[in-house]
Amino acid sequence: MTWLTWRLHRTEAAIGIPIFAALIVIMFLATQSVNSAYDAASNLGCFDNGDSILCSERLSDYYDRSSRWGNLTTLLHGIPLAVAALLVIPTLQELERGTHRLAWTQSISRRRWTLIRVGFLIGISTLVAAVWAVTTSDWRSSILQVDEQSFARDAFELSPAVLVGYGLFAVALGLAAAVVTRRLIPTLALLAVGFTGTRILTTFVLRERYRNPVEETIPAADDTGQFTAFEDRWILDESWLTKSGERLSWERVNQLCTPGADEQNFEAFYQKCLVDNDLQYYRAFHPTDRFGQFQLIETALYLGLAAGLFALSYWWLTRRSA
Amino acid sequence: METIDLGKRYRRSWALQNCSLEIPAGRIAALIGPNGAGKTTLLNLAVGLLSPTEGAVRVFGSAPSDNPEALGRIGFVAQDRPLYRSFTVSEMLRFGATLNPRWDDAMARSRLDRLNIPLGQKVHKLSGGQQSQIALVLALAKRPELIVLDEPVAALDPLARREFLQTLLDATVETGMTVLLSSHLVGELERVCDYLVLLNAARVQFAGDLETFAEGHRLLVGPRAQTEELARVSHVVHATHTDRQTSLLVKLNGHGYDPQWDVRDPGFEEIVLAYMGQRVEEVETTR
Numbered sequence: 001m002t003w004l005t006w007r008l009h010r011t012e013a014a015i016g017i018p019i020f021a022a023l024i025v026i027m028f029l030a031t032q033s034v035n036s037a038y039d040a041a042s043n044l045g046c047f048d049n050g051d052s053i054l055c056s057e058r059l060s061d062y063y064d065r066s067s068r069w070g071n072l073t074t075l076l077h078g079i080p081l082a083v084a085a086l087l088v089i090p091t092l093q094e095l096e097r098g099t100h101r102l103a104w105t106q107s108i109s110r111r112r113w114t115l116i117r118v119g120f121l122i123g124i125s126t127l128v129a130a131v132w133a134v135t136t137s138d139w140r141s142s143i144l145q146v147d148e149q150s151f152a153r154d155a156f157e158l159s160p161a162v163l164v165g166y167g168l169f170a171v172a173l174g175l176a177a178a179v180v181t182r183r184l185i186p187t188l189a190l191l192a193v194g195f196t197g198t199r200i201l202t203t204f205v206l207r208e209r210y211r212n213p214v215e216e217t218i219p220a221a222d223d224t225g226q227f228t229a230f231e232d233r234w235i236l237d238e239s240w241l242t243k244s245g246e247r248l249s250w251e252r253v254n255q256l257c258t259p260g261a262d263e264q265n266f267e268a269f270y271q272k273c274l275v276d277n278d279l280q281y282y283r284a285f286h287p288t289d290r291f292g293q294f295q296l297i298e299t300a301l302y303l304g305l306a307a308g309l310f311a312l313s314y315w316w317l318t319r320r321s322a
Numbered sequence: 323m324e325t326i327d328l329g330k331r332y333r334r335s336w337a338l339q340n341c342s343l344e345i346p347a348g349r350i351a352a353l354i355g356p357n358g359a360g361k362t363t364l365l366n367l368a369v370g371l372l373s374p375t376e377g378a379v380r381v382f383g384s385a386p387s388d389n390p391e392a393l394g395r396i397g398f399v400a401q402d403r404p405l406y407r408s409f410t411v412s413e414m415l416r417f418g419a420t421l422n423p424r425w426d427d428a429m430a431r432s433r434l435d436r437l438n439i440p441l442g443q444k445v446h447k448l449s450g451g452q453q454s455q456i457a458l459v460l461a462l463a464k465r466p467e468l469i470v471l472d473e474p475v476a477a478l479d480p481l482a483r484r485e486f487l488q489t490l491l492d493a494t495v496e497t498g499m500t501v502l503l504s505s506h507l508v509g510e511l512e513r514v515c516d517y518l519v520l521l522n523a524a525r526v527q528f529a530g531d532l533e534t535f536a537e538g539h540r541l542l543v544g545p546r547a548q549t550e551e552l553a554r555v556s557h558v559v560h561a562t563h564t565d566r567q568t569s570l571l572v573k574l575n576g577h578g579y580d581p582q583w584d585v586r587d588p589g590f591e592e593i594v595l596a597y598m599g600q601r602v603e604e605v606e607t608t609r
Contacts, residue, residue, distance in 0.1 A: 004420050007413060098404035105369050106421035107394030107464070
């Protein structure tokens, strides 16, 4: 069976493995490039005090590189999709050309045939996710070094747990589409639309709702610098409220606190203005320590979907007509 | 192989219904019927690709569906003979060897060798006849006790067809296996087979010895007449009318005929076609 499974996936492996290897190399180079710029800047202490000309050069070099490579890594969110398509195509061709009827009339039960097939898909896609998580772990820590948050998309979505979840979901979706439609174009379309749609839904709609956000309201008079300090937390909402709790737009606040032309200390004026108007700072956020919890929730969500889709394929292959 | 009140329904329509038949071991059975009669359904049930909606199918005493032990004793050549197109011939053999504990590799190789099919060639580069032969060799190398073939020669030219059937017959003589073969080529089947299953409109019309099938049938040709009158003296299988003339294929039930009829013995193919030409409601009454 090992030989047969390998033989059936050989062509797709010949396409996929070199591309994946190239992506690993690119990721490695990206990490090296960004890290060396980071080191060059941090050795001079530029992240603490970057006023010198040399520092501004090094810092801008660092930010340039990380944004340039960062754009590239956005494309890498498509990796589970490509891997799933390559993994599913041999099974699709099998069903399209009717060779499953040949296989199912050999001395092997359909149940065993299906379990081997599904087991192979689960194994390979988990392996790919693990390799990718290892490849990107340096990248994750290097983008987190400066001002990115743990909850930032790149950092959150390149973590090992969710990578495995995305990978298994994609391959389960591709298999279910292949088994049900038995046609190439509908399978690829369902896979692409379903995977991208689910990822967009979880990233932009569901993720912030995994738990209720923590809310806090602080009178402007009590500010000890926490309004402006960088904190590694996921801020969903922040605004100024009046004493009666009415929410003020940023334009309204700026209107209220417009400094005169001769104003010297802008920050102090602003702070005094906020206090004088009895404003309160409001924010809703997810604290950093929820990171692991959110990873688990998102991974469980994707694994649950994957399990359902695998069960559908299993049922379809073993129970329905050939 | 036997079936007991076997039935298969797709959504609302029955592809096969009340099918009870037995194919004795060692026979070469022809499965004949018009398109859509349920032949492929019956064969797929026999090899476990389908599960019955009602009734049962037994091969060597057990249901073949999801039963590797039984499947190992059944060889199957599906309609349009699916093969892995990108495999070489020897990779197809390895496929068979991997999935079948009873696989006879030496036999498979010697058969392919006799047929001059190169082992290193990719399957999709071979002719249709050669691909059919490979499908047959794959089924034979399992050393099956029953081999089921679904229209295996439909797409072949007459020469390739003869070679294919020859391979099948040789193997049958060597091993004594039971054969169930469907085809539209009634003439070929009459030559090759000794058992007949006639299927029409999802029902079995005849299952028995090929020799006894033709017995008692007569073809009557005479002036145009109503079939009802004749129904009293014999059982009308099929009637064809022209303006002046009526041709009837009848099954005797012991009565003599009016001398106005010109009586002769029909050929096997004529009788089969007469049964196949029956409409659905006639099938119900002539069973």
